[in-house]
Each structure stands twice: as C-alpha cells, then as structure tokens.
Amino acid sequence: MTVPMVLMIYLLSQLFVQLALKMEDVLTEIPPPSRFFQEDLNNFTPPSSPLPSPFLLFSNPKPDQPLRPTLLIIALSTSSLYVFNHVSSKTLIGSVFLPEIPFSGNTFKPSLGNKSCNIYALNSADNLTLLVSIQCSVSTERSNVVAKLLIGEQIIPERVLILDSVQSQNFRGKLSSDETCAFKLETLAERKGQDGVCGVSSLLKGLDYFPSGSMVDGLAAALLARCQMRNIRGALCLSWPECGGSVVALIKSILQRTVLHGIDLSSKGDAEDKYLKFSKIKDHPFDSELYT
Template identity: 75%
Template sequence: MEDVLTELPPPSRFFQEDLDNFATPSPPLSSPSLLFSNPKPDQPLCPSLLIIALSSPSLYIFHHISSKTLIGSLVLPEIPFSGNSTEPSLGDKSCNIYALNDMDNLTLVVLVQCSISAERSSAVAKLLIGDQIIPKRVLIMDSVQSQNFRGKLAPDETYVFKLETSAERKGLDGDVCGGSSLLKGLDYFPSGSVLDGLAAALLARCQMRKIRGTLCVSWPRYGVYVVAMVKSLLQRNVLPGFDLSTIGDGKDKSSRFTSIKNYPLDSDMYT
C-alpha cells in the first residue's frame, strides 16, 4: 500500500507561467524623476552639450574633474540611498547631474553610477533628454559588451568606436554646434555588432528628436590604458578648454572604480 505522506506528488499539469498567474502581482514601480538643487531652476535647461557617462573609464575621469557643480540628480525608486556617502563617491549607487564650470557654454554631465534595467531605459532616456533638459548636442559614453560584438576583442588591446545620429552625420544646425563631427577620425562601430540598454535608448531618443547625438564605446571595460585613451579623446575633441592632465590614469588604489558596475577586478592591473 502506498504511503501518501512520503510518496512524491504527481507532476503538476500546469506550466510555471500558468502558476504565476495565481500569484499576487508586484506593485508597479513609481516613475523616475529629476530633482534639482534649485527648486525653481531656469527650465528648461538648454546645454550646448550633454555628456552622459555610463562606462567606468568615463565615470572615473568626470568624477575627478574638480571644476564642476552638482545641480541635481535622477531619482529611481528602485535604487536605495542607503550605503551612499554624504559626499559624491565612485562607490555610490547614484545618478548625479553636474554643470561644468565653463563661462562660454553650458555643459552638463550625468554620472550614471547605478545599474538601470532594460525595462526602465526608455523612461530614463525620456527624462534626461526631454522637456526639462533640451540639449543641442549629446555625447553618450559606454563600454563594448563582448557578447554583442561581431568579431574578436583581445583583452590586451584598446579600442574606441562611435555611432552617430543622422543629424550628427549630416552636420545639421551647423551655426549652433559647428558642422564637423564631435569625434573626428574615430572608427564607426562595426556592422553586425549590437548595442542595447540605456546607451541605445539614449541614442534612439536623440534620433527621434533630431538632436546631434554621438555614442562612444570603449574596450576593455576597465583598465589603465583605456582610461588614458578616453581621457585623450575628451581632451582633444570634446573639452579642449579643460586641463585633464592632472587626472591620473587609474594607477592608484582609488582607481578601483570597477566596483560601480560590479565588474571583476584584476588586481595586477592596478599595481
């Protein structure tokens, strides 16, 4: 006679997705929002250049630029503030907005130091390039994901590629931004390779709004040499009026900024 207490139950006739229909759905997340230090800023902000740093090298470089002013933050309800330091730090999970101290032009820099899911990328892109921030030109800085790259990426080689919107390629609004490409002489991202996530959503947003937008991706995702290359690129083409020579290339202990993205750390690279 079978023991009903110890016998294994028969397999369920339902698929897992069918069983999920009986579970209580999770409450929807609140929409992300922009919070400015000035309660009533002169909105909309119309920077001549909006730089959005997503990659570890770009985050490291802009974090160490002293001539910048914190003017606001992007608030995501799913990202807790607990564990963040009182002063901006590379280890924080935050998304701060800075104004570079440039007397001639308004340049905004957004340091995205938290992971943003693909489902939230479109909403975040609409906030950063929307009704409250209307940039004339946009530069997005991200890293190449090896699984999305068509070809072989050597770990000891350094690469930088770009993608541009139609307006940037055609040199529209030449009277405002200049007719030349922002990243002159840089190779285009190889055909057949894929970009996704927030970087792709931001570039698509620029394309929809006919904004001169450039996406710059670098490889490897971290390391001394890629920091030096990105810094040289910014100094030569993007921020010629700023002295970036005082920013190190990540050889000191504080350069372990890879923890922002939870990347694996090769300790030999920083010694």
C-alpha cells in the same frame, strides 16, 4: 454457510487484496506533471506593485526649465566616470533619483564609490555643457523611462554624447584585455551635421563605427534611440576595456580633441588611482555563443 459460499468469499477477499496492492498512494506517490505552463501559474499570484517613476531634483528650487545645454554628456562606463571625477571645474546642480537604488553606503560628498546619478555644469558661467554621471546600474526595464527623463523633458540638449564600454558578449569578434580601442554610433542628425552652431564637425571624429553585427543594449541604447526619435545630434562612444590606465588615456584624448577643448582633464595625485586598481569590471569576460 455452505462450502461453495465460503470459497466464493475467500476468492473475493483475495481479489480485493490484489487490487489494493496495485492502487497508487495519492499522498506519497509523485504527482503527475501540471497541465499549466510556468507562466500560466503566475496568473494566480497577485501582481507586484509598480516601482515609482524616477525624477530629477535640482539644487535651485526654480531653475529655468527646461534646461537647454549646448552639449549633454552622459557618463556610464567606469573609465569615463573616473575621468570626470577628477575634473575640478564642475558644479553639482542636481541629481537623478531612482527609487530602486538604496542610499545606504553613500557618502555625503560625491564619490566614485557612491551609487548615485548626479548632474553637473562644466561651464559654471553659462551652463552650456552638462554632465550626467550615472554611478549605479540601471536595469533594462527602466532604461527607457530614464532616457526619457534625461532627454527631451526637463533637459532639451542640442547635442548628446554618451560614454559607455563595449560588452564582450555583444561584440562580434574577439577582444583582448591588452587591446585598447573605441568605436562610435551616431544618430542620423549627427551624421548629416544638422546643427547651425556646430556645423558639420563630428563629436567623435576619427573613430571607427561599431562593427556590423555587434549589439548595444541597456541604457546606452535607450539614450541613443531617444536622440534619434527627437532628431537630436547624438553620439555613443564605446571603449574597451572597461577600466585601466590605457583606456582612461584614450578617453581623455578623445574628449580633449573633439569635445572639451578648454577643460582640464588631468588627474590629481598618483596616475594609478586605487579605484582603477580595485574596481570590479562590469563586463565580465567570457566566451559568448551568440555568434557561433
């Protein structure tokens, strides 16, 4: 082999070594960013099975359906649940079952610590007033189907009162934990008083309307929207803070003044209930950037 040929082979081998050093290791190098968006990647995974629909179950196997109460009260806030928990003149007539809510940890008898949705009759003689006590969290995605279940199908009320609390992150303004207040929202039928039995009296007479720019979401909003769509006289009471002796007294005053005149709402035992002391506030206070 001649000297020029050996030299050429040597130069070629050096060139291949340099090229090999510059090549990326496909097994250890960080891969380039994906050309797909995160939501596009989900298209390759099988969809999760849909949740079964919630349903009502009554203690009477064959009730006169649909139920047509004069007033349907739906308690969502901690303070309103506390108020109605101490009402002795109520009869359990049914429950709302949500398949996503587990039964583990619930007691046999109704209790504030249970994750349940019970339906009570406040007037056992004629069942004209029904109470739905919702003691579990209903997700936003399930709010519309639960609202449809409670209003307009098996239960067709003349009037609806929803009791919920103000969510600080949706409120336009500052709320102090030492401040006790309540606001209202109403359907058009409630404002106009389109009801031959109850006349033009408002369920929440004397309360200020929820401030403009503030928002309500979740189950409370779905229930009020359901009333508006069905042309039902509906009202939403939003109280602040979530729980405490002062807001409990305020809700009792509102109910006794304009809603439940003949029902005893006095609490049993000590005024400071353990549930009010140690219950976790659903609406954790924080500074919202929504309106800044």
